[in-house]
Amino acid sequence: MGVVIWSNGRLYGPEEPLAPGIDHGLTVGDGVFETCAVYDGTAFALTRHLRRLARSALGLGLTAPDEGAVREGVAAVIAASGPDVGRLRITLTGGPGPLGSPRFAPADQRQSLFVLAGSGAPSDVSRVIRVPWVRNERSAVAGLKTTSYAENVVAVSEAYRLGADEAVLANTVGELCEGTASNVFLEREGELLTPPLSSGCLAGITRELLLEWSAAVGLPVREAAPGELRYDVLDEVVEGSAHLAMSGSIRNVSPVVSLDGSEVEAGPLCVEAQRLFQARLADDLDP
Numbered sequence: 001m002g003v004v005i006w007s008n009g010r011l012y013g014p015e016e017p018l019a020p021g022i023d024h025g026l027t028v029g030d031g032v033f034e035t036c037a038v039y040d041g042t043a044f045a046l047t048r049h050l051r052r053l054a055r056s057a058l059g060l061g062l063t064a065p066d067e068g069a070v071r072e073g074v075a076a077v078i079a080a081s082g083p084d085v086g087r088l089r090i091t092l093t094g095g096p097g098p099l100g101s102p103r104f105a106p107a108d109q110r111q112s113l114f115v116l117a118g119s120g121a122p123s124d125v126s127r128v129i130r131v132p133w134v135r136n137e138r139s140a141v142a143g144l145k146t147t148s149y150a151e152n153v154v155a156v157s158e159a160y161r162l163g164a165d166e167a168v169l170a171n172t173v174g175e176l177c178e179g180t181a182s183n184v185f186l187e188r189e190g191e192l193l194t195p196p197l198s199s200g201c202l203a204g205i206t207r208e209l210l211l212e213w214s215a216a217v218g219l220p221v222r223e224a225a226p227g228e229l230r231y232d233v234l235d236e237v238v239e240g241s242a243h244l245a246m247s248g249s250i251r252n253v254s255p256v257v258s259l260d261g262s263e264v265e266a267g268p269l270c271v272e273a274q275r276l277f278q279a280r281l282a283d284d285l286d287p
């Protein structure tokens, strides 16, 4: 299926022009976004995604978008898409701006809002690589889901070039951090651990739900303490004494079966976490 776009009350095709060339999102990546899965015509966890979108916008100095407008756009693109619609993308940018990084004066700012729908099937397993580039946990935009994703484009392109589908990054102090579009969970000694937000990773909604749902059923899944997960713990995954899973809105919880080109075993807890997530997801599409 093709992509359907909504902006300002109107639907557009994927190739139709709709943003001015001076949109600050386009010129300098001044924007924030959300990606969520769509199941049976319903955007999954939309309320949590809208909350994070507002948080990212405020963190960037933008105004949180009107929730009613976003929901209108979401309903419009889903209604206009075929049954294969599997993912949504909501983008809010600073709107028209100067050619450099400063924005227009507040009175002259008009933010742009775009909602896009497309197809997207979750993958059951992940194949990942390590990359030499790092997340900056002290960045001005750490933890915000901004449209400045060029670093992720480079890292995930390298993953695809090597036959994988995701790259796992360290942060500047050598801690395990996250993937380009996913959070990471490490299974070791009967526990599934995910790096804390202080590592600079995004507060992923899949990560957050897995932590909540695991706690509810007593599955040993927890946030690691700062410094507890070093990047070189990935050596243990290659050696087979630890396992990895990735989480994200399209892949859900996905055990890793290949690291740096070596086949690795899906960990039992990773598989259990995947099962739990799939089961709970079906119960409530806006948890």
Ligand SMILES: Cc1ncc(COP(=O)(O)O)c(C=O)c1O
Residues within 6 Å of the ligand: 035, 178, 179, 180, 181, 182, 183, 201, 202, 203, 204, 205, 206, 207, 247, 248, 249, 250
């Ligand atoms: C950098 C980054 N980390 C983690 C995630 C996972 O977050 P979520 O589970 O909310 O999709 C994403 C999602 O795209 C991301 O871009």
